[in-house]
Amino acid sequence: MKFIKPANLKELYEITSKTKKNKHYLAGGTDINIQIKKNIIKNSTIILINHIKELNGIAEDGNYIVIGSTTTFQQIIESDLLNKKLPFFQNSLKNFASPLIQSLATIGGNIANSSPTADVVPLLLVLDAKLELCSKDNNRIVNLKNFYLGYKKFILNSDEIIKAILIPINAENGFDTFYQKVGSRKALSIAKVSLAGLKKLKNKKIVEIKLAVGSLNEYPRRLFLLEKYLINKKNTEIDYSEIRDILHKEITPITDLRSDKEYRFEVCFNLIKKFFM
Ligand SMILES: Cc1cc2nc3c(=O)[nH]c(=O)nc-3n(C[C@H](O)[C@H](O)[C@H](O)COP(=O)(O)OP(=O)(O)OC[C@H]3O[C@@H](n4cnc5c(N)ncnc54)[C@H](O)[C@@H]3O)c2cc1C
Incomplete structure (x- = not known):
């Protein structure tokens, strides 16, 4: 070396x-x-x-x-x-x-x-x-x-x-923000799932939305399909069974030492629900 x-x-x-x-x-x-x-x-x-x-x-x-x-x-x-x-x-x-x-x-x-x-x-x-x-x-x-x-x-x-x-510099201006990292404990913990989100509402409709996940694919990435589904919807118009279907296309969680893929999928789904409900 x-x-x-x-x-x-x-x-x-x-x-x-x-x-x-x-x-x-x-x-x-x-x-x-x-x-x-x-x-x-x-x-x-x-x-x-x-x-x-x-x-x-x-x-x-x-x-x-x-x-x-x-x-x-x-x-x-x-x-x-x-x-x-x-x-x-x-x-x-x-x-x-x-x-x-x-x-x-x-x-x-x-x-x-x-x-x-x-x-x-x-x-x-x-x-x-x-x-x-x-x-x-x-x-x-x-x-x-x-x-x-x-x-x-x-x-x-x-x-x-x-x-x-x-x-x-204005990346956060006017947005509702969300970030949660789920790990085994609060400190010194590697993420099992993480979700970052920004949303902007006008007349209760989602007019801008950005979502990105960690630990659910080969590298952290934006959920562009889900963003497309959510745009122009009111919170009350969101169909969570459709969100499940889209997530199945957009994330590829794996089973490893930290948790299994089914758990990771459910945690990601619940974090998204938490951001919108
Ligand atoms: C106890 C512990 C806890 C940790 N907890 C977390 C955590 O909670 N969350 C988390 O995300 N990570 C965590 N990590 C991982 C690590 O701390 C992070 O990934 C950290 O940001 C790496 O930065 P570094 O400067 O130490 O990178 P280095 O170890 O110095 O380098 C890492 C890699 O990046 C490349 N690299 C570095 N700088 C550049 C550059 N400017 N341009 C091109 N390539 C570059 C190097 O070639 C190398 O391949 C943890 C690590 C430890 C040991």
């Missing part, structure tokens, strides 16, 4: 452009250190990134709140700017892991580790977040909803890093 600590962002891009294969970034290390210890990652180049200033911090930039990829969950939870502009996003993350893990774990690491259970991803999906992906020769902005391709697969090129996360 080879560890490299680039002096700055420019040097990081030089290194990533030269080291194409078998390379990983170490930000907070809360996922990757476990993978190294368990020999899941071996004979690799590990590039340290959490000391690089340009990758860290939370700022307002035009129509967006820009969060550097190595910003920790502690910084997110303590940010005055987020408290003012995106309080739903901030409050929803207050139960992330534990205070110790919050002080190390980064938002970029949560996205790039690409676990179906990643807590921040359903929240970012309903807020229509974008990612800034950068390399030595290229910068591009992509919608988070297009980032994942399958289980632990995403569109990041081998020389790219996630530089920042962009959230529209």
Whole structure:
């Protein structure tokens, strides 16, 4: 195993452009250190990134709140700017892991580790977040909803890093919000199911709706079919048997150590009911 600590962002891009294969970034290390210890990652180049200033911090930039990829969950939870502009996003993350893990774990690491259970991803999906992906020769902005391709697969090129996360500054304005993560206990718990939702009502009708789930597919994702069904409906017009049918098409829960697929399906269904009833 080879560890490299680039002096700055420019040097990081030089290194990533030269080291194409078998390379990983170490930000907070809360996922990757476990993978190294368990020999899941071996004979690799590990590039340290959490000391690089340009990758860290939370700022307002035009129509967006820009969060550097190595910003920790502690910084997110303590940010005055987020408290003012995106309080739903901030409050929803207050139960992330534990205070110790919050002080190390980064938002970029949560996205790039690409676990179906990643807590921040359903929240970012309903807020229509974008990612800034950068390399030595290229910068591009992509919608988070297009980032994942399958289980632990995403569109990041081998020389790219996630530089920042962009959230529209008005993303929460005028919406009723919902976020619930169901785990085995309140703290230090990996999600069995999570649901994030935003809805806007006019004359009792749903005029805007965004729903995203975690732990129910190969990666967290928006429930676009369900959103289509719910749009322009009053709460009283929602047929929950139709919701069940749509959910069967849109989520693919699995049975694992934490719970079985039938339980996950019912919990997801109940969370949706809770948001609308
Ligand atoms: C005890 C414990 C409790 C946990 N609880 C939770 C929880 O409640 N919810 C939850 O979602 N997760 C939880 N996790 C998982 C973990 O803490 C998070 O996924 C965390 O956000 C990972 O961030 P990191 O900075 O530590 O990533 P690292 O371990 O440093 O990196 C993880 C992966 O992301 C890649 N990566 C990191 N940064 C970038 C970047 N900028 N660009 C491209 N790739 C990058 C690395 O190459 C690596 O593959 C927990 C972990 C532990 C050990």
